[in-house]
Amino acid sequence: MPDHLSQDLDDSGFQQDLEAINRYYTGRFLPANPWASLLNAYPYLAARQRQRRMREALVACGVRTHEALREMSVLDVGCGSGSNLAWLVELGANSSRLTGIDLVAQRTDIARSRYAGIRFMAGDFLKTDVGGPFDMVMMLAVLSSVTNAELKRRLVDKALALLKPGGVFFLYDVISRRHVPGTAEYQRLTFAELEGYVAPRKIRYFRKDLLRRGVAERLLPRVGVTVTELVQATRLFNIDGTFAYMRG
Numbered sequence: 001m002p003d004h005l006s007q008d009l010d011d012s013g014f015q016q017d018l019e020a021i022n023r024y025y026t027g028r029f030l031p032a033n034p035w036a037s038l039l040n041a042y043p044y045l046a047a048r049q050r051q052r053r054m055r056e057a058l059v060a061c062g063v064r065t066h067e068a069l070r071e072m073s074v075l076d077v078g079c080g081s082g083s084n085l086a087w088l089v090e091l092g093a094n095s096s097r098l099t100g101i102d103l104v105a106q107r108t109d110i111a112r113s114r115y116a117g118i119r120f121m122a123g124d125f126l127k128t129d130v131g132g133p134f135d136m137v138m139m140l141a142v143l144s145s146v147t148n149a150e151l152k153r154r155l156v157d158k159a160l161a162l163l164k165p166g167g168v169f170f171l172y173d174v175i176s177r178r179h180v181p182g183t184a185e186y187q188r189l190t191f192a193e194l195e196g197y198v199a200p201r202k203i204r205y206f207r208k209d210l211l212r213r214g215v216a217e218r219l220l221p222r223v224g225v226t227v228t229e230l231v232q233a234t235r236l237f238n239i240d241g242t243f244a245y246m247r248g
Helices: 003-027 042-060 066-070 083-091 105-114 149-161 191-198 213-233
Strands: 074-077 098-102 119-122 134-140 163-173 242-247
Touching: 042 083, 042 134, 042 163, 042 242, 066 083, 074 083, 074 149, 083 098, 098 105, 105 119, 134 149, 149 163, 149 191, 163 191
Parallel strands: 074 098, 074 134, 098 119, 134 163
Antiparallel strands: 163 242
16 A cells, blocks of 8 residues: 555544544533532642642743743643643743644633633644744643544654753643553553653653542542642642653
8 A cells, every 4th residue: 555545544544533532522511610619629629730740840840930931832732721821821921922722622712712812723733833842842631532542642742843952741641550441532541651652751750649539539528628739739649640741
């Protein structure tokens, strides 16, 4: 089979995968704000953990001042409704240097309506010119939404290619030590799989131990949000997925 024809067939398969992902996430409920629910504190704690790990990754990579953060250009792949980039602005990032892209147009429409000044784009990351290079590329809960291993590899390859020398790749996802059967829409990663995607580079993990969601939800009513957040800050475990980073 000619190489170009093989490539066309591969791309056709990827397009079907992307369309399925788009349908799945378009059909899901889009929460207005993770801080808004007083009845369910888990989204708040998960958001706080993402923010804490993001800040720790920046500090570990030498970004320790507001001035340094303000000079950073950041890309969020799978940005959703934009809350992670908005939080960077709260820390001191320059909104004009932030870009988010998401496959689901409804999400980026919400993001634009909420966060003026940040550039949000809707489309296929592999086919969209997002600019760059960037000081930091984030990919949060993206790879587990893709069940095609080669498509995952291409997503990671492009993310790494968009990094400036010494730039930071920050990743969050549900990762296990062994393969766990998934569904048509979801397949958690293994640590070996992720490390294969970034090889020969070395990726650093904040913590591989995950406190099961059911345990965290039972803990909340007993000790409250504040105590749970303090325990989480000890870095003994992640309550929601695994966080990792690497230098480009």
